[in-house]
Amino acid sequence: MIAIQRKYSIERRDFQSAGQVSSSIKKIMKQVGVNPEVIRRVSVASYETEMNIIIHSNGGTMEFSIGSDYIKIIALDRGPGIDDIDLAMKEGYSTATKDVRELGFGAGMGLPNIKRCADDFDIQSEVGKCTRITIGFNL
């Protein structure tokens, strides 16, 4: 059973509204009464995912759904895709530019941190097309 479902659009390099999607998701979880420890893990994973779309992709969407025993987030972007996923998953590896680093991001910790926070994690990517990240949390 899916109790609540939301789909958000995220624009490339939109640092101004960065974090708004994750903030909305966090508010929903609080309203529904999700365990605070789970809320924090979902929030961190969601925020890292949102920043990834803003920093690295041509824009995309994030879909959030919460049911009675599971939270799922699907992030789908419009490319450019990741050439070497194993390398992208490596802590400390980053392709972020200097301006992104000045904002406090781009340490190469994003994807590993998302995986660490989630109970289920899947990443699929096709160069020139898209990257899809699916993350799940048990309630």
Add this chain to the structure above:
Amino acid sequence: MKLLEIQKLLEAEVLSGHEHMEREVTNAFAADLMSDVLAFVDDKTILLTGLTNPHTIRTAEMMDINAIVFVRGKKPDEETLKMAEENQIVTMTTKNIMFVTSGILYKKGLRGANIIHK
């Protein structure tokens, strides 16, 4: 340690969340890199940072951090402080550098927040 005590020790100016100065914190995390802040795990943590952009407040919001000390005399802009108020986050600024700020608080009993290594 109460935020009021931290403010006194650091001779800090409170910028937002004046009504929440009775809050207690037990740990601190010092970093200018929000990617690293997103990787620690403890509750009741105060963030010490020189980074004053809105992402600092967003990161704090996501991590349930409800107190931030800006070091080296840095102050965020009005918009960023408004975001802190909305999220009931206490922010203050101290003229001390990060190293001295950390040293003062450590000496008085605050401990470092733990990060997960996996």
